[in-house]
Amino acid sequence: MKNPELLDKWDKEYVWHPYTQMKEYRESKNLIIERGEGNYLIDIYGNRYLDAVSSIWCNLFGHSRKEIIEAIKNQADKICHSTLLGCGNVPSILLAKKLIDITPKHLTKVFYSEDGAEAVEIAVKMAFEYYVLRGDKGRTKFISVKEGYHGDTVGAMSVGGSELFHGVFKPLLFKGYHADPPYCYRCKYYNFRDTDERNEKGCGMECLNEIVELIEKHSEEVFCVILEGGVMGSAGMIPFPDGYIEGVAKACKENDVIFILDEVATGFGRTGKMFFCDNEELKKLEKPDILCLGKGITGGYLPLAATLTTDEIYNMFLGDFGESKQFYHGHTYTGNQLLCSAALATLEIFEKENVIENIQPKIKLFHEELRKLKELEHVGDIRGRGFMVGIELVKDKETKEPYPYGYKAGYRVADKLLEKGIYMRPIGNVVILVPPLSITEEEIIYLCNALYDAIKEADL
Numbered sequence: 389m390k391n392p393e394l395l396d397k398w399d400k401e402y403v404w405h406p407y408t409q410m411k412e413y414r415e416s417k418n419l420i421i422e423r424g425e426g427n428y429l430i431d432i433y434g435n436r437y438l439d440a441v442s443s444i445w446c447n448l449f450g451h452s453r454k455e456i457i458e459a460i461k462n463q464a465d466k467i468c469h470s471t472l473l474g475c476g477n478v479p480s481i482l483l484a485k486k487l488i489d490i491t492p493k494h495l496t497k498v499f500y501s502e503d504g505a506e507a508v509e510i511a512v513k514m515a516f517e518y519y520v521l522r523g524d525k526g527r528t529k530f531i532s533v534k535e536g537y538h539g540d541t542v543g544a545m546s547v548g549g550s551e552l553f554h555g556v557f558k559p560l561l562f563k564g565y566h567a568d569p570p571y572c573y574r575c576k577y578y579n580f581r582d583t584d585e586r587n588e589k590g591c592g593m594e595c596l597n598e599i600v601e602l603i604e605k606h607s608e609e610v611f612c613v614i615l616e617g618g619v620m621g622s623a624g625m626i627p628f629p630d631g632y633i634e635g636v637a638k639a640c641k642e643n644d645v646i647f648i649l650d651e652v653a654t655g656f657g658r659t660g661k662m663f664f665c666d667n668e669e670l671k672k673l674e675k676p677d678i679l680c681l682g683k684g685i686t687g688g689y690l691p692l693a694a695t696l697t698t699d700e701i702y703n704m705f706l707g708d709f710g711e712s713k714q715f716y717h718g719h720t721y722t723g724n725q726l727l728c729s730a731a732l733a734t735l736e737i738f739e740k741e742n743v744i745e746n747i748q749p750k751i752k753l754f755h756e757e758l759r760k761l762k763e764l765e766h767v768g769d770i771r772g773r774g775f776m777v778g779i780e781l782v783k784d785k786e787t788k789e790p791y792p793y794g795y796k797a798g799y800r801v802a803d804k805l806l807e808k809g810i811y812m813r814p815i816g817n818v819v820i821l822v823p824p825l826s827i828t829e830e831e832i833i834y835l836c837n838a839l840y841d842a843i844k845e846a847d848l
Contacts, residue, residue, distance in 0.1 A: 419811065426826070437810060462729070492671050504539055507682050586629070654776065662738070766843065779839075781819065810839075
């Protein structure tokens with residue numbers, strides 16, 4: 389059935405969209421996607437749009453990639469689903485082995501789920517129960533950073549720190565400690581012009597000292613520290629300064645605190661490496677203790693996530709059945725065969741096409757092309773890592789005065805981009821760019837030029 393007018397009517401009448409003010413949505417002409425080809429989304433009228441946010445940071449190799457689709461079809465001909473409770477299945481076993489092979493060697497066990505928030509819930513529960521089983525029952529707090537984001541379920545909201553997204557739910561959330569984020573553009577210790585100036589000049593890393601002091605002061609009551617992997621995505625693509633995550637990991641090591649790294653958004657090439665945790669300092673520390681993966685794990689085709697951990701944590705849950713030490717957590721579709729088959733096909737593309745090496749020139753071009761946006765009156769900061777970039781729009785460049793949230797500065801730019809055949813989903817006053825790894829050099833140049841024009845044309 390393809391009646392565009394009726395689809396638009398039913399969409400507004402029956403579907404409650406996430407993170408969407410439905411009053412406005414019901415009064416607007418909205419994008420309804422019918423299919424995808426390569427790096428493009430195609431709507432019900434046949435219009436094509438470059439997917440500049442990878443369908444919310446998950447698509448890696450474009451839409452309708454034959455290898456992934458064939459893997460899903462082939463598996464569907466065998467079996468679509470059987471439980472992982474007390475029995476295994478072939479794709480989940482093969483994928484677990486593959487994930488262990490490509491992540492830091494101290495991570496040896498894989499627990500599956502279906503999205504990033506679930507992966508974080510699992511990580512938090514594992515960390516908490518590890519100490520309980522160890523006989524250390526006084527650890528009931530966590531440490532993270534303000535404006536961190538780890539998902540929208542209760543546990544994930546608790547360890548996050550987004551006031552805008554989750555402030556209303558505070559009475560439901562469990563308690564912890566939040567350090568100020570390393571937001572270089574709006575640093576409370578220095579007045580850098582932008583994130584680039586901070587990176588050129590360096591600083592005393594007072595933000596790192598702040599969270600390390602929290603860890604040292606509260607180590608006996610804290611069961612985990614959790615951070616995003618290299619970039620605070622939903623806070624507006626705020627990159628952690630070099631050495632910050634490593635410094636936190638070191639403090640966790642010295643104070644016997646589990647360190648969770650949430651690479652749901654940043655893993656699988658987004659920051660320019662397969663995983664942010666693939667660095668020598670973290671490997672030397674054998675941190676993180678728990679790693680959360682999701683989004684791009686299936687190339688963005690199906691909802692799968694994974695929580696990886698160490699033998700030390702896993703072994704604490706071993707015992708006789710009557711001791712009830714088994715990890716009481718699971719979902720109906722944990723380790724689903726279709727999902728794991730899509731992930732295996734995705735990882736095969738990484739290997740066959742030498743993806744990480746081949747995206748480096750494109751990342752370099754991407755950042756070079758974005759530099760010209762700095763000359764625009766309302767562009768305050770351009771920041772990010774790899775293919776994860778945020779452009780913060782400001783009312784006054786000199787004072788860094790932000791636009792009121794209701795002004796929808798980012799959405800004004802998004803509307804102009806849509807007219808130019810580009811789909812972009814902003815976060816408040818921040819233009820978000822997370823293109824698929826398969827984006828071409830020509831598409832990068834077009835995207836950056838179109839964004840330049842869209843910011844100029846938007847009524848800011």
